[in-house]
Amino acid sequence: MTQPGGFNDPFELLPELIVPADQAGKPIGFSFDIHAPRRETPLTAVVQLTDGQVARDITSRHILDGLNQQIGILCLSRAPNSILMWSHYADQYQGAVIAFDVDHEFFAGQIEVEYVEERPKKHIDSYKPEPVPLAELCAKSMEWQYEREVRIVRSLQDCKKTEKTDTRGFPVFTADIPQEAIVSVALGERTPVPQQQEIYQLVKDTKIGLTLSAVDNAGYGFRQEVILYPGDLRNPTLSPRTAHIFLGTSGVLAELARSMIDHHPMSPIVNKTV
Secondary structure (H helix, E strand, O other): EEEEHHHOOOOOOOOOOEEEEEEEEOOOOEEEEEEOOOOOOOOOOOOOOOOOEEEOOOOHHHHHHHHOOOOEEEEEOOOOOOOHHHHHOOOOOOOEEEEEEOOOOOOOEEEEEEOOOOOEEEHHHHHHOEEEHHHOOEEEEHHHHHOOOEEEEEEHHOOEEEEEOOOOOOEEEOOOOOOHHHEEEOOOOOOHHHHHHHHHHHHHHOEEEEEEEEOOOOOOEEEEEEOOOOOOOOOOOOOOHHHHHHHHOHHHHHHHHHHHHHHHOHHHHHHHOO
């Protein structure tokens, strides 16, 4: 659960604020509601400066400093097949994509990130009455639109503080996601075989589905080779692409996997990752 200041975008939760000139640069305290939806005022609404007011983001920086001490954010995506997302966030296709049940109570209070052409400009009076819906600060440049981001915000008081710090020096906080909230895991095109086998062992006795991604035969997309279907139907599915996952098992599965790897004509080709 990452503090906003630990994100890779320095504009996170940092709108430009219009404040009275005599308050410019001074800390101003506000309370935020991490579950409330946005109010109806659109981010594109024109905000006018009047006499005695200035446009500054210094006040926003003070507010952000406070939020860094109070909240952590879990960033999720609605784009499981995004080429950029796989490259940037899944270790260049060596990692995995986890699909969650969005209706599970753990994911209550989902915030859809808004993508805008210009940096939001807000009047300080729009932060009244309090508490302010935190969702109204979740806006990013259109350049991030490919992420199709959804956020879960939690108080750091409800998270576990670890002994680690991130690359920017923030303490790392975590939260346990219930197993029943996980629907499936999609391994990447380049996920190393030992990790494929390890993950299979972790999920085989659960209801979590498991697939292995492969560059599709046509277009910029992926096909998913099913290993385990999600739910109660747990019979493993073998193919030339997935057979090596079962080499570390015993019994019929291991024998079938070994035979498929040794004799299937497609085995040497489909397991040559790109």
